[in-house]
Amino acid sequence: MERTNIADLKNKFGQPVKIQGWLQTLRDQKRMQFLVVRDPTGAVQIVNEREHDPELAARISALTTESALTITGTPIENPIVKLGGLEMQLESLDVNNLAQSPLPFEPFGDTLPELDYRLDWRYMDLRRPVNALLFRIETAVVRAMREYWQKNNFVEMHSPKLMGSPSESGAELFTVEYFERKAYLSQSPQFYKQMAMAAGFERIFEIGPVFRADPSFTSRHMTEFTGVDVEFSWIESHQDVIAFHENWLRYIYQAIKDEFGPVIQEHFGKELVVPEVPFPQVTMAEAYAILKEQDYKLPPERKGDIDPGGERLLGDYIKKKYNHEYVFVTDWPISVRPFYHMRHPDKPELTRSFDLIGAGLEVTTGAQREHRYDVLARQAQEKGLGLETIQFYLDFFKYGCPSHGGFGMGLSRLLMIMLGLPNIREAVYLFRGPTRLHP
RNA sequence: GGGGGCGUGGUGUAGUGGCUUAACAUGCGGCCCUGUCAAGGCCGAGACCGCGGGUUCAAAUCCCGUCGCUCCCGCCA
Numbered sequence: 001m002e003r004t005n006i007a008d009l010k011n012k013f014g015q016p017v018k019i020q021g022w023l024q025t026l027r028d029q030k031r032m033q034f035l036v037v038r039d040p041t042g043a044v045q046i047v048n049e050r051e052h053d054p055e056l057a058a059r060i061s062a063l064t065t066e067s068a069l070t071i072t073g074t075p076i077e078n079p080i081v082k083l084g085g086l087e088m089q090l091e092s093l094d095v096n097n098l099a100q101s102p103l104p105f106e107p108f109g110d111t112l113p114e115l116d117y118r119l120d121w122r123y124m125d126l127r128r129p130v131n132a133l134l135f136r137i138e139t140a141v142v143r144a145m146r147e148y149w150q151k152n153n154f155v156e157m158h159s160p161k162l163m164g165s166p167s168e169s170g171a172e173l174f175t176v177e178y179f180e181r182k183a184y185l186s187q188s189p190q191f192y193k194q195m196a197m198a199a200g201f202e203r204i205f206e207i208g209p210v211f212r213a214d215p216s217f218t219s220r221h222m223t224e225f226t227g228v229d230v231e232f233s234w235i236e237s238h239q240d241v242i243a244f245h246e247n248w249l250r251y252i253y254q255a256i257k258d259e260f261g262p263v264i265q266e267h268f269g270k271e272l273v274v275p276e277v278p279f280p281q282v283t284m285a286e287a288y289a290i291l292k293e294q295d296y297k298l299p300p301e302r303k304g305d306i307d308p309g310g311e312r313l314l315g316d317y318i319k320k321k322y323n324h325e326y327v328f329v330t331d332w333p334i335s336v337r338p339f340y341h342m343r344h345p346d347k348p349e350l351t352r353s354f355d356l357i358g359a360g361l362e363v364t365t366g367a368q369r370e371h372r373y374d375v376l377a378r379q380a381q382e383k384g385l386g387l388e389t390i391q392f393y394l395d396f397f398k399y400g401c402p403s404h405g406g407f408g409m410g411l412s413r414l415l416m417i418m419l420g421l422p423n424i425r426e427a428v429y430l431f432r433g434p435t436r437l438h439p
Numbered sequence: 440g441g442g443g444g445c446g447u448g449g450u451g452u453a454g455u456g457g458c459u460u461a462a463c464a465u466g467c468g469g470c471c472c473u474g475u476c477a478a479g480g481c482c483g484a485g486a487c488c489g490c491g492g493g494u495u496c497a498a499a500u501c502c503c504g505u506c507g508c509u510c511c512c513g514c515c516a
Contacts (some may be wrong), residue, residue: 027476116507
């Protein structure tokens, strides 16, 4: 017999069906036995009269919650049943896998263990429907991204994650043994994205792992995360990148709202609002002025950057003034940007770059890249980089590389913003941090 | 890497010098009851209070160290 999803039982009243799922609750009574069985589509009550089949009844009594079961029976309408007004009359029961007892924790208990403990038992935590929903949403987000890229003639890249030399800073790289020498885990596909511009691919994207050896103990950092990278050619300024970014994001939001709007409201308590374009924009200088106006004390020692508290306050300000969840902060000083960001011709201390801040959280960094060999080499030297280690990169710009720009976005951070999650560890399948390598 | 906070049965909490034989909820085991549905009732098992040292007549409680977790900062996506 073919498996029926629990959500479809309401269309099969009176017909014998097979369902497969996990035992969520067993109410084992003297005369009757009630089982609540859950699959990814929902949950249903299954009823068995003990005297109907004493052998079956005994096997049910021996069941433990969260056991994996295959059940056949007949769904019937029953308005008395609070779970959907229907139930299933039990015919047969097969235990695929009996859950040991006690469980490490109750995924459906009144109180949940704290996050770190749940991460130890992630597969149990993921049985909670809200978590299953999160990853269905992530799947749809990525699908919407790809749809938009494909409609706009983007090519997907899969750049290597093993690198022979440190690319940008070097301080935040993981080192791995590579036969007789050392290799590094990629901390960004940046250089390879730009190589594709030199290759004439014109428009590319990549969704892939990014490794950062930063000992960051925050609710928004991971040592390995999924980066969403975009790069495209023949742009006139970073404003072309910003325009693409916001239209792309709007498309994603619309797709998610269409498919999941009500369930996001129900499970995450957040109304998903499709952001209007153009998104609000402020330059770094304006952001500074706004924060000063709000009496926010910026850390004096690091002029030119905004700290997380400032980002949150700026987000609040934009929300209040423009009723918008996102804001682009543009024109960052060269001191806090990498050498490959293009500078404003008329303001050489400022870069043609931007960050996208959503709900006070930094989610994207992007820029127009410097594609002129001489300028790029000079800027690298200014930053104190040895040209030998990046010569392979500089060479991209020797033989006809068009102007270009792009951005890198954190996938899990986008999920955090969309769903209003307080901790990135909930937004990722398996968290990797300085002290977590398992499971 | 710097700073703050927290570590108490499986889990979530209470207790912050003697009233503690460490409490409550949930989960687990047993029994009873019942077309139940956040089921209900009774009984039971389960914690040397993260670990090590110290102060005190007396430490879960105060001090020191250590480990773990967590939040903030730095760094970033």
